[in-house]
Amino acid sequence: MKTISCMNIGEDILYSYGGEIRQYKKGELIYREGDHALYYFQIVNGKVKLNNYDEEGKEFIHNIFGGKQSFGDSLLFLDKFYPTNAVCIGPSEIIRVPKEQFLKLIKTEPKFSLEMNACLSQRLYFKAIMLQSMASLNPASRLTGLLDYLKSYHDDSCGSCFQVELTRQQIANLVGLRVETVIRALKKMGKEGYITIENRKIIY
DNA sequence: CCATTAACACGGT
DNA sequence: ACCGTGTTAATGG
Numbered sequence: 001m002k003t004i005s006c007m008n009i010g011e012d013i014l015y016s017y018g019g020e021i022r023q024y025k026k027g028e029l030i031y032r033e034g035d036h037a038l039y040y041f042q043i044v045n046g047k048v049k050l051n052n053y054d055e056e057g058k059e060f061i062h063n064i065f066g067g068k069q070s071f072g073d074s075l076l077f078l079d080k081f082y083p084t085n086a087v088c089i090g091p092s093e094i095i096r097v098p099k100e101q102f103l104k105l106i107k108t109e110p111k112f113s114l115e116m117n118a119c120l121s122q123r124l125y126f127k128a129i130m131l132q133s134m135a136s137l138n139p140a141s142r143l144t145g146l147l148d149y150l151k152s153y154h155d156d157s158c159g160s161c162f163q164v165e166l167t168r169q170q171i172a173n174l175v176g177l178r179v180e181t182v183i184r185a186l187k188k189m190g191k192e193g194y195i196t197i198e199n200r201k202i203i204y
Numbered sequence: 205c206c207a208t209t210a211a212c213a214c215g216g217t
Numbered sequence: 218a219c220c221g222t223g224t225t226a227a228t229g230g
Contacts, residue, residue, distance in 0.1 A: 139222085167206060178223055183208065200207065200230090 006119045007070035009043060009105075009112055013093060014042060020100040023093055028093065030086040037082060040102035042081065043067055048086040048091020051173070055157040063123075064089065064166065074120060076102060087177045088120035089170075126152070139185040144173040144194070164202040 011019075020043065020144055024030065030041065033052050041048075050062040062084050075082055076099055079171050097105070106113040133145025140164045151162045164171075168186075172179040186202065189195050196203040 068225085165227055169206075170206095179207085180209085180224085187208095 005074070006122060007115065009042065009070075009115075013043070013105070013109070014095050014097050017105045018203045019097040021093055021095050024088040024091065026088060026090050028088045030088065031072065031082055033085050034081050037072060037078070037080075038099055039072075039096040040070065040076060040099065041072055041086070042070045042095045042097075043092040046094070047089040048092060048094070049087050049139070050172075051087060053085050059173045060176060061170060064170065064174070066110035073116065074123075075093065088093050094160055119193060138174075139177055139181055140189055140194075142177065143171070143182070143185055145204065146171065146175050147195070147202075151204055162204050164204060 004026050023035075023162055024046065029107075030048065041130060042186065045067045047064060047066050049064045052181075063071070071083065106116060112185060130145055130149055131174050133141050136142060147164065150164060150166075163199060166174070172182045175182070177185075182185055186197065190197045
């Protein structure tokens with residue numbers, strides 16, 4: 001599979017179009033579900049999750065992004081409200097570019113427009129994969145769906161040396177299962193040889 | 205904070 | 218009646 005950097009416009013370019021960098025603390029909210037999209041966000045370093053909560057208060061994580069990735073981009077073209085919150089998982093530095101400036105940027109520099117198409121396509125593609133695996137009642141299918149997604153993202157081309165950086169709780173919230181179920185299923189998958197687990201790290 | 209385990213309730217097959 | 222998941226609680230890292 002092709003590796004896609006999934007976004008990463010040069011920082012200098014972002015700054016020249018009105019981008020500003022901001023520091024966020026762990027747990028800090030970048031935007032809230034229901035807000036209007038006003039900025040393009042690109043992570044310099046740190047980690048961000050997109051989430052929301054169901055009626056019972058159970059968290060569902062839609063995605064987790066790391067360095068050099070952008071998030072919330074689709075709303076820049078849509079004049080709708082954010083369907084999720086964006087929350088920093090750890091201390092992070094993020095560049096934000098005002099929406100209008102960003103639109104001007106990609107109009108002026110068509111190669112970024114193309115890259116953005118590739119990026120959004122990739123996210124759509126894996127949303128479909130995830131949706132399919134999430135429709136399964138079987139925890140193992142949901143987990144392999146997530147693992148495939150993460151692996152392709154993290155552009156590892158070696159056989160089975162991709163280390164999952166997520167906590168079990170985060171995994172559980174990404175696939176809609178309880179953490180205990182995730183632990184039980186992962187252990188079974190390890191025993192059956194689909195994954196390897198060494199000192200609590202998942203290798204796929 | 206996170207991971208693991210056990211005991212139990214409960215629903216589906 | 219069995220199996221797997223969620224719930225709760227205890228324990229260890």
